[in-house]
Structure formats: structure tokens, C-alpha cells
Amino acid sequence: MGARSAIIIGAGVGGLACAIRLRLHGYDVLVLEKNDRVGGKMYVHEADGFRWDTGPSVVTMRHVFEAVFRDAGRRMEDYLTLLPLDPLTRYFYPDGTIFDASPSTSQMAANIAALDERDVEGYFAFLAYAARIHRVTGPVFIYDKPPTPASFARVPVTEWLAADPFRTMQQAINHHVRSPYLRQLLGRFATYVGGSPFAAPATLNVIAHVELMGGVWYPQGGIYQIAAAFARLARELGVTIQTNTPIQQIIVENGRAAGVVTAAGDRCRADVIVSNLDVTTTVERLLPSQAVPHRQRQRLVNYAPSCSGFILMLGVKRAFPQLAHHNLFFSEDYPAEFRAIFDDLVPAARPSVYVSITAKTDPNHAPPDSENWFVLVNAPARAPHVDWSAQARPYADHVLALLAERGFDLRPYLAHETIWTPADLEANSGAWRGALYGPSANSRFTAFLRPRNRSRAVKGLYFVGGTTHPGGGVPMVTLSGKVAADCIVEDQR
Numbered sequence: 001m002g003a004r005s006a007i008i009i010g011a012g013v014g015g016l017a018c019a020i021r022l023r024l025h026g027y028d029v030l031v032l033e034k035n036d037r038v039g040g041k042m043y044v045h046e047a048d049g050f051r052w053d054t055g056p057s058v059v060t061m062r063h064v065f066e067a068v069f070r071d072a073g074r075r076m077e078d079y080l081t082l083l084p085l086d087p088l089t090r091y092f093y094p095d096g097t098i099f100d101a102s103p104s105t106s107q108m109a110a111n112i113a114a115l116d117e118r119d120v121e122g123y124f125a126f127l128a129y130a131a132r133i134h135r136v137t138g139p140v141f142i143y144d145k146p147p148t149p150a151s152f153a154r155v156p157v158t159e160w161l162a163a164d165p166f167r168t169m170q171q172a173i174n175h176h177v178r179s180p181y182l183r184q185l186l187g188r189f190a191t192y193v194g195g196s197p198f199a200a201p202a203t204l205n206v207i208a209h210v211e212l213m214g215g216v217w218y219p220q221g222g223i224y225q226i227a228a229a230f231a232r233l234a235r236e237l238g239v240t241i242q243t244n245t246p247i248q249q250i251i252v253e254n255g256r257a258a259g260v261v262t263a264a265g266d267r268c269r270a271d272v273i274v275s276n277l278d279v280t281t282t283v284e285r286l287l288p289s290q291a292v293p294h295r296q297r298q299r300l301v302n303y304a305p306s307c308s309g310f311i312l313m314l315g316v317k318r319a320f321p322q323l324a325h326h327n328l329f330f331s332e333d334y335p336a337e338f339r340a341i342f343d344d345l346v347p348a349a350r351p352s353v354y355v356s357i358t359a360k361t362d363p364n365h366a367p368p369d370s371e372n373w374f375v376l377v378n379a380p381a382r383a384p385h386v387d388w389s390a391q392a393r394p395y396a397d398h399v400l401a402l403l404a405e406r407g408f409d410l411r412p413y414l415a416h417e418t419i420w421t422p423a424d425l426e427a428n429s430g431a432w433r434g435a436l437y438g439p440s441a442n443s444r445f446t447a448f449l450r451p452r453n454r455s456r457a458v459k460g461l462y463f464v465g466g467t468t469h470p471g472g473g474v475p476m477v478t479l480s481g482k483v484a485a486d487c488i489v490e491d492q493r
Contacts, residue, residue: 004272005030006022011241015274017068017477019481021481030240041055058211060216060473088326089328123177127208131213133162136160145486146450189205193207199442246263250288275463281432304440310379381433421434
């Protein structure tokens, strides 16, 4: 009997991580990617001497990436250099206050004391609280297969209550710290999963633990180096990666995934199929209509999505030494910003503006005395009443004006500008409605309702990526590759 075979649709980070794991288990693995290079949402844009990472910009949980290489008998350092950043992020508040989040506990304590001395002990109490959530939820919601009644039964009820599922993130934050600056900073972590701190469950304060205690890392050369390193390792192990190969359909025979049909009409067969696309996109566009029950399909199509993003990639012919690698300009009315995005489903009038400048760490990402600004504003997932083809230019001008208000008028220095809207994100990556993280995190049940890594309707079909377990973000997507591979190996025994 020959080796079992797997086809992975999409060479995003999750797909590549899954390919590596399956190859280590002896599978023949073929990865088919529609774009001209691997990476999925982790992509690169280059123009006029500038370079931008177009997808994820913040990397945490270094140990997750180390494990991929270690399990393959390699050293991550031979493929990828992760540099620690300090400050983690520089925060700019509307009244002119500037705050650096530091990986040094002593420096962080000093910075917090400058805001409100009483919050030093409150902040460290919050970190202990967030660490407890990580200890309780990690084994079930992060590092293992999707939760089941059996996995819950192994954890005492008192432990689950310690995970704080009944308050919102902001309610728990406000309980620990007093400073409005620190409250807004800690609430910001809801956006890492596309949610609102005023609606997402307090359990998600675990994200603060991951970043503030584990640090923020930057892959030398750019975030895209993670995808490049995974692809290099996969190829060395014997994985076949084929780019410029969009998929037209997943072949289903007798209720089981049996292969794929490419856009060119080629039919490729395999024992298992793994989709690294958005789960809803996979079901709606790649599976035969009769393969998934109507009720299950409608549930996927109609879920409340996470937020999307409005992106500007700006080539700026000037350097701004007062900025760090990661920067966030907070809005003056944080609740109003999230009401616009999640309740009114419109772009916020006064949004917070995130700016990543990789040239601060990699000077060759911009010409001399210039900077590559990656500007991200949280935006609602694509909705029929928002015509981004008409609103893109005015909203870009509005964001530039907001930055000018804060003392950073880029308009006289722009050498390049690229605009991406939620509609572009949907077209480029296949993200359903352009939602960056799949289902909305603004419910205490999101972790339970998130699509599983095994398809419930089609045997032999599996999912990886930010819209399946354990969730969005580069480390989580990498873990999804391991989870899916473990499910496949378990099912094929």
C-alpha cells in the first residue's frame, strides 16, 4: 500500500504548517495556491522602492514557530530570525499623551506610574488574571483539537469561572485599572481577533497576556519571511507547492472529498483535502451545492462577521523619528468607533489609526530618508449599503487628515499610495465579506460556534486558517495546521 496523499488548497501559513506536519507523518502532500507566491493574507507589495507586508503585522507566541521547526528536526534560527521589539507599540492619545508599552516589567511599571501610580499594582494584578485565563483555556481552546464535552469535563467548574466568560473584556479591565489611557490600551487587544472590547467576553483578555508577557517579534526581512521559511522547510521535506493554480471545485464522491478540479480543468485526486480558505468561501464556492445541508450552509453564510480593515500602503519621502515600529493613534471616543463598525456597519467617523513602519527595523524597506507606512483602520465587514468603490478615495483622504490633526501630515511627502478596502480583501484573499477573522468575537459562544477543523458534512475534508479552530492571528493559524494534521492522522489510522 502506497503513502496516503493530501491536497491542500491555499499556501497560507496554516496550509503550509499543515503540509509540514502531514509530510512528517509520511503523507504525499500537494499544495495548490492561486497567487504567484505563497503566504495567503501574508503577502508583499512593492512599488517605487518601497516594500510593505500587506497582511499580519504583529507576531507573538514565538514558541509556536519554534515548534514547527523543532518537530521537523531543524532549528528555526537557520530559517527565520525573530527580533524582539521595544517598545512593543507606541500609543498616541488625543490629548497629546504618548505611552510606550515595554517588554521590560520595570520600564512598564515606570511608564504606568507616570499615568497613575495606583495602576501599577492594578496592572500587574491584571496580568496575573490574564495569565490564569491562559492556563485554564490554553489546553482546550488554543493548543489542542476543538473543545468537546469530554475536554470540558476534565476542567473543574471553578477553573472555568476563573476564565471569566460572563463579563466583557472592558468590564474586567476597568475592574483592575483606573487610568483611561491604560483602559483603552488593554481594550485594544479585542481588535486582534476582530472584536470590540465592549462586547467580546473577558476570556479574550488572554491576548494581553500573550503580548505583554511574551513580547512582540519581528521577522528580519519582513513578516512575509515566516511564510517563506515555512515554504522552504516544506519543500525540503518533499512537499510539492504549485502556485498560480486556482481551484474551481472540490470533488465529492459518496459524501467524501476525493480531489479537486483546477481552474484550468485539471483533476487532482487525494485521500484527504485540506482547505486553507475561509470556511464559508470553501462551502459556498468550492463544494457542490448538495454536499452541505442547507441549514448548515445558511448558518455559515449568515454568521455575524468579525471586523475587516481599510488599508493604506504609503511611501513617505520623509522620516519621522518620533514614531516606533508599531504605533497606534487612539480615537477620542472608543465606544463610538466600535458602535459604528459593529452596530451601524459603517466606517467609523473618527477611527483609531494603526501605523506599522517596518523600515524602522529594516531600513532597506524604503529609500533613504523615507518610510513605508502600513496604515490600518478597523472597518465593518463588507455590507451592501457601503459602496467602497465610491468611498475608498474620500475615506483615504479622511484618514490622512486625521493623521495630520495628530501632527503627521504626510500629504506633501507621498511618493506612493495603494488603497485596499474590505471588498479588496475579500477579492484578494477569499475572506468572506472581507472579514479578517471569520465569525465575530463579540459573543461568549464564539469559541464553541467556530467551524471545526473537520468538516461535519464532507468526510475527508479539513479546514485550517483564521476562520477555524483555534482562531485568527499568525500563531493561531500556525496551530490550526497542527490541529488539522492531528485530526487527519487520527482519522486515517
